[in-house]
Amino acid sequence: xxxxxxxxxxxxxxxxxxxxxxxxxxxxxxxxxxxxxxxxxxxxxxxxxxxxxxxxxxxxxxxxxxxxxxxxxxxxxxxxxxxxxxxxxxxxxxxxxxxxxxxxxxxxxxxxxxxxxxxxxxxxxxxxxxxxxxxxxxxxxxxxxxxxxxxxxxxxxxxxxxxxxxxxxxxxxxxxxxxxxxxxxxxxxxxxxxxxxxxxxxxxxxxxxxxxxxxxxxxxxxxxxxxxxxxxxxxxxxxxxxxxxxxxxxxxxxxxxxxxxxxxxxxxxxxxxxxxxxxxxxxxxxxxxxxxxxxxxxxxxxxxxxxxxxxxxxxxxxxxxxxxxxxxxxxxxxxxxxxxxxxxxxxxxxxxxxxxxxxxxxxxxxxxxxxxxxxxxxxxxxxxxxxxxxxxxxxxxxxxxxxxxxxxxxxxxxxxxxxxxxxxxxxxxxxxxxxxxxxxxxxxxxxxxxxxxxxxxxxxxxxxxxxxxx
Amino acid sequence: xxxxxxxxxxxxxxxxxxxxxxxxxxxxxxxxxxxxxxxxxxxxxxxxxxxxxxxxxxxxxxxxxxxxxxxxxxxxxxxxxxxxxxxxxxxxxxxxxxxxxxxxxxxxxxxxxxxxxxxxxxxxxxxxxxxxxxxxxxxxxxxx
Numbered sequence: 147x148x149x150x151x152x153x154x155x156x157x158x159x160x161x162x163x164x165x166x167x168x169x170x171x172x173x174x175x176x177x178x179x180x181x182x183x184x185x186x187x188x189x190x191x192x193x194x195x196x197x198x199x200x201x202x203x204x205x206x207x208x209x210x211x212x213x214x215x216x217x218x219x220x221x222x223x224x225x226x227x228x229x230x231x232x233x234x235x236x237x238x239x240x241x242x243x244x245x246x247x248x249x250x251x252x253x254x255x256x257x258x259x260x261x262x263x264x265x266x267x268x269x270x271x272x273x274x275x276x277x278x279x280x281x282x283x284x285x286x287x288x289x290x291x292x293x294x295x296x297x298x299x300x301x302x303x304x305x306x307x308x309x310x311x312x313x314x315x316x317x318x319x320x321x322x323x324x325x326x327x328x329x330x331x332x333x334x335x336x337x338x339x340x341x342x343x344x345x346x347x348x349x350x351x352x353x354x355x356x357x358x359x360x361x362x363x364x365x366x367x368x369x370x371x372x373x374x375x376x377x378x379x380x381x382x383x384x385x386x387x388x389x390x391x392x393x394x395x396x397x398x399x400x401x402x403x404x405x406x407x408x409x410x411x412x413x414x415x416x417x418x419x420x421x422x423x424x425x426x427x428x429x430x431x432x433x434x435x436x437x438x439x440x441x442x443x444x445x446x447x448x449x450x451x452x453x454x455x456x457x458x459x460x461x462x463x464x465x466x467x468x469x470x471x472x473x474x475x476x477x478x479x480x481x482x483x484x485x486x487x488x489x490x491x492x493x494x495x496x497x498x499x500x501x502x503x504x505x506x507x508x509x510x511x512x513x514x515x516x517x518x519x520x521x522x523x524x525x526x527x528x529x530x531x532x533x534x535x536x537x538x539x540x541x542x543x544x545x546x547x548x549x550x551x552x553x554x555x556x557x558x559x560x561x562x563x564x565x566x567x568x569x570x571x572x573x574x575x576x577x578x579x580x581x582x583x584x585x586x587x588x589x590x591x592x593x594x595x596x597x598x599x600x601x602x603x604x605x606x607x608x609x610x611x612x613x614x615x616x
Numbered sequence: 617x618x619x620x621x622x623x624x625x626x627x628x629x630x631x632x633x634x635x636x637x638x639x640x641x642x643x644x645x646x647x648x649x650x651x652x653x654x655x656x657x658x659x660x661x662x663x664x665x666x667x668x669x670x671x672x673x674x675x676x677x678x679x680x681x682x683x684x685x686x687x688x689x690x691x692x693x694x695x696x697x698x699x700x701x702x703x704x705x706x707x708x709x710x711x712x713x714x715x716x717x718x719x720x721x722x723x724x725x726x727x728x729x730x731x732x733x734x735x736x737x738x739x740x741x742x743x744x745x746x747x748x749x750x751x752x753x754x755x756x757x758x759x760x
Contacts (some may be wrong), residue, residue, distance in 0.1 A: 168640060172636060172637065175633045176633060179626065179629035179630055179632070179633055182622060182625045182626040182629050183629075185622055186619065186622040186625075186626050189618070189622055195618050195619070195622070227640060227641070230633075230637075231637065234630075234633060412710060472623075472624075473623070473627075475619065475620070476623065505626075505627065506627075508627050509627055512627070512630040512631055513630075515634045516633075516634070519634070526644075531753075532752075532753055533738055533753060534737065534739065
């Protein structure tokens with residue numbers, strides 16, 4: 147961040163506060179919506195009309211308002227729709243977490259024991275702070291653009307660190323690193339680093355990747371040295387599956403990579419070839435690795451073992467069915483088995499299932515609609531960006547959010563094999579919320595049309611070898 | 617009954633939010649579409665010579681832009697190291713291409729001499745004679 151602070155002011159910065167009417171109006175609608183949701187929850191619990199104890203919600207809404215005021219005072223022309231949309235998703239998350247059994251997560255902070263709802267509120271507040279700081283402070287993208295290989299190295303280092311000292315999860319996946327009492331999942335941060343690196347690499351080599359210099363049979367391929375990083379990406383995705391047993395992250399990384407490659411080169415053939423390669427790799431892994439085999443089998447036939455391997459999937463399908471069109475209503479669904487919810491991991495992997503049951507098809511579609519709004523804003527930022535790097539960065543960041551949501555929603559609904567990743571902004575989890583806050587914060591910063599212009603290009607090898615280019 | 621109303625109200629509010637956002641997005645897109653379809657790219661002068669265009673100045677580009685010393689070029693630059701008909705920048709498909717028109721002193725992209733038409737990307741530096749240009753994206757449409 148010191149680079150940002152040290153960057154010279156190329157344009158006159160106006161520190162004049164700038165009113166953001168659209169954002170304020172939308173935040174008003176968000177507040178009304180969340181209050182209605184909170185009242186529904188409390189009324190269902192007490193069976194009379196009440197708002198219960200609204201302190202959690204009040205704290206969250208106050209935080210949203212504070213972020214809005216910070217944006218107004220900062221006076222930047224950033225996007226006005228992203229904050230309310232993300233704020234609504236976070237608020238829905240808060241409603242869900244306040245309603246689920248609080249013992250799912252219990253952390254002791256000094257004299258207080260915080261359950262699921264308060265913990266999620268804490269993470270949401272931290273995430274909002276990260277988002278606001280990034281959106282206000284980041285005025286130049288040079289600290290991302292110039293050090294892309296450093297970022298890539300940091301990412302790979304992070305991955306290796308998880309391989310070595312990662313904590314084993316019950317399912318056999320190695321996902322988190324713990325430093326004292328604080329645990330984090332580096333793969334969440336890794337996805338942001340991956341996008342930064344790919345944006346830098348593709349922006350530099352875009353033209354060469356789109357040219358075809360040699361052919362294998364009917365395939366015309368770009369120059370080999372520029373193909374290798376792509377093969378490395380494919381290898382990396384499969385390695386994450388094998389070593390880390392993290393199918394969700396592998397799928398996310400690879401799909402985001404293919405999406406960005408398509409945006410940079412405009413060649414659908416690459417995407418097709420990448421998908422075929424991924425399927426081929428998957429088919430081999432299916433034969434070799436028992437847990438991959440189990441995932442796929444469970445996906446295809448969950449009812450062969452409804453109380454064992456297929457338990458989650460079967461329970462989730464029942465929940466979707468109970469939800470129906472209008473849902474059971476917030477707080478009225480989600481039966482228990484004994485004292486635990488019938489669906490395991492309801493607050494993380496199956497958050498969308500929980501919402502679908504309580505809000506029904508209509509509510510689920512509205513939530514998907516919110517992700518589409520985020521997508522539209524992100525792609526607009528990408529389309530109006532002033533150079534390739536910024537454009538690819540914005541598109542990649544948007545893709546990360548979208549693809550992640552699509553993978554887990556598809557997994558919940560048994561459309562694709564279930565993989566354990568979080569639903570952005572809705573699932574419980576500090577790492578996930580923070581990483582997604584970084585994504586949205588950067589998108590907001592990039593959406594400011596007054597940001598520092600990109601630096602002049604340095605001489606590159608780009609139109610390299612005379613024979614290939616001419 | 618009242619609880620049901622609350623539940624429906626919550627769903628209704630969700631859709632109200634989506635509706636308000638959709639209206640804003642629609643207006644935003646309409647405004648962007650109404651903007652005059654301006655430039656497809658710009659050439660910014662990076663370095664120049666006495667009597668040439670001032671450094672920092674920029675030229676909007678046509679789909680086919682001829683560059684050279686002759687006054688009949690789209691962008692005419694009076695630099696004695698340039699040929700009368702020096703090079704042509706053209707926008708084909710979705711990319712810019714630069715072609716040298718058998719100039720005496722050559723055309724360079726990022727310091728490399730080019731002979732046949734080559735694709736150039738936004739941000740590339742193009743040198744003709746002693747004048748250096750940078751190909752830049754069209755300026756993003758700005759609201760008043």
